[in-house]
Amino acid sequence: MPCIVWTKELETGIPLIDKDHKVLVSILNQVYDAIGNFEERAVLGSALNSLLEYTRYHFAREERLQDVAGYPGLIAHQQRHHELAKQVQDICQRYEADNSTVQGAEVLEFLRSWLVQHIQKHDMGYLAQCLGNEAAYQAAEQILFSPQGTIPQPEKKGLVWSALSVLIVEDNRNFQLIIQTILKSLGVRTISVVSSGAEGLEVLSTRSFDLVLCDWRMDGMDGLEFVERARGAGIASKVIMMSGYSTDDVRQQALQIGVDGFLEKPITARGFLEMAGRVMA
Template structure:
């Protein structure tokens, strides 16, 4: 399915990765949270990818740009419709329904429509430069200037599928040094033995509390105690946010997550650690 343009092939891998996570969420205890997070990520990441793709088309004067933009608009409209229904009733949109649309549209789009621009883009000197100007985090300076590739991040969540959704979003902007733990003991072992730039932990890790992990981090040696921490929770209440911050978290985020907000939160944490 490669279109021969590395930046766009990378974007397509991210989009297909999100679809795979949706497939794996079917019947999962947190299927609804996964569906919401994937729909939100698809809305944001597809907008990012479409903007990059269209910027490259414009740079190389691709003659079918207007038609291609129309197919992008159709995809966006469908995803927004699914997301609107989800926002009204989180149990009203299931993973299987989303997959039926995503598999047929995205795979057909990549294998047919996207293949038409290959000869125009490959080797074009201005196309990649145009795409590099489009940032997933928009105009926020912290996100724009951050060297994502240098970040070392630990993800802690007992839900393997949701953890992989987080990993996919982080990898989409170039983060490669990602460790994972599915319980607190494994997380503590990583924190004790690996250099890290930040910790992202779910509130509920099996029968354990991610807040206990945050408190343990803050009681540790100076380098460990300064580790920036983001806590995620599927049960948003103002009291939960306050409890997470009182336990020592630097950021709190509700599930289903926004890909853009996750990346901006990571950028803020990286800024504090700098």
């Protein structure tokens, strides 16, 4: 059950802004799903990281839009964005320092009003100036989600996210959603998801993928066995293993059986970008 349902009242009519707001709503709902499930602290951490990263990215795009359109309220809006991002950052930092201090009820209360109020009270204020301004839309579209932050970045030569096909092998439903959100934010269009190593092997026997993201700990066949069997079957896709607690021994073992890189949970879009960029180079 989602905590925020997307409604017409949240729509600004500016396609790129509505797209960003929908992504933010979906990340908020993922945070909501992860709260209260104490076995899934890494899920909550990953969702909070995604929220912070996507928030910064969206704010930068929105500010560029307002700037190019000549919106007189830009400075005040920037200040509000700054405060909102700071609030999410504080939660992330508290989570990092001691995740037991991040209480579900408090975070929920905050997040429930955070985005919805900002969209309805403040974002609607710049519409008169920005709606239909194609030059402003284009300028905002040029800000890409990148490891360097929100500076315009041309897509790295040889790695075109939109052309990448990715298979996610993960048995945790919340993690599946978070990873998909991160991949979609980057522009990846071909994403398949399976919940077990056995299903992963089945899919790989019929289709090829550029990149496989697999969880280390899974019921039944674990990530190691999955990769070993995939490599044994001649699967050449690049493989990134996601793990909450890997030691050097474990990493060494995984590299020997054909894992190309590691991603520590809680994951971040930035961490994924850097690792995928390295593995796919």
